[in-house]
Each structure stands twice: as C-alpha cells, then as structure tokens.
Amino acid sequence: MRWIKYLTNSSPEEVMSIAQEDQIFADILEAEKMFVRNREEMLKYEARERYEMDCASLKSDGIEEGKQIGREEGAKSKTIQVAKKNAKTRFR
Known part of the structure; x- marks a missing residue:
C-alpha cells in the first residue's frame, strides 16, 4: 500500500x-x-519517455493500418471468389 x-x-x-x-x-x-x-539527466529522461510513447503510438497506428489493409484484401478476395463461383455455375 x-x-x-x-x-x-x-x-x-x-x-x-x-x-x-x-x-x-x-x-x-x-x-x-x-x-x-540534474537538469541534463532530467531532459534525457523526458526525451526517452517521449521516444517510448512515440514508438508505442507508431506501433499501434501500424497495427491498425495492417488490420485495415487485411480487411480490404479479404473483401477483394471474397468478391473474386464469388465472381469465379458465379462464372462456373453460369457457364456449365
């Protein structure tokens, strides 16, 4: 406590x-x-803290961007699969 x-x-x-x-x-x-x-040490510490937060933010942004790209590719792939399936059944 x-x-x-x-x-x-x-x-x-x-x-x-x-x-x-x-x-x-x-x-x-x-x-x-x-x-x-010790002002110099304090400034180094604060700079390191900002760096760590920036890295975490960039990583989070990158993960979200990757998820969005994956969703878009998945939707495109599904559209292609449906089109291929429809084409097969249409031309039998």
Missing part, C-alpha cells in the same frame, strides 16, 4: 511521512531529488 501511495504521489506530506517511516523510501526520495536537480 505504501508503494502505491509513494508512486502516485498522493501528497508531498504523505510521501515525506512514508519516507520518515521507512529508510528504503527515504533513500528513494533522496535519489529522486538528486535526479530532478
């Missing part, structure tokens, strides 16, 4: 309270503070 409260940053007071009760959380909070103070 404390991990959820800590990670969702319910409030700064709660985070501090958790950090005071448990040395692991105190160490994590200190590491976070150092990380946020």
Whole structure:
C-alpha cells in the first residue's frame, strides 16, 4: 500500500511521512531529488519517455493500418471468389 501511495504521489506530506517511516523510501526520495536537480539527466529522461510513447503510438497506428489493409484484401478476395463461383455455375 505504501508503494502505491509513494508512486502516485498522493501528497508531498504523505510521501515525506512514508519516507520518515521507512529508510528504503527515504533513500528513494533522496535519489529522486538528486535526479530532478540534474537538469541534463532530467531532459534525457523526458526525451526517452517521449521516444517510448512515440514508438508505442507508431506501433499501434501500424497495427491498425495492417488490420485495415487485411480487411480490404479479404473483401477483394471474397468478391473474386464469388465472381469465379458465379462464372462456373453460369457457364456449365
């Protein structure tokens, strides 16, 4: 439960309270503070996060595009099959 409260940053007071009760959380909070103070590292982190979100978005878009192409090809194939079947029965 404390991990959820800590990670969702319910409030700064709660985070501090958790950090005071448990040395692991105190160490994590200190590491976070150092990380946020280092602007270059923070910018690298934010750029990486944007990159990961862009990749996920592109992948999702590609999957949807592939599904649409598959539906179109399937419909075309079905039309051809029906036409061939009709042609066979018509010319018997």
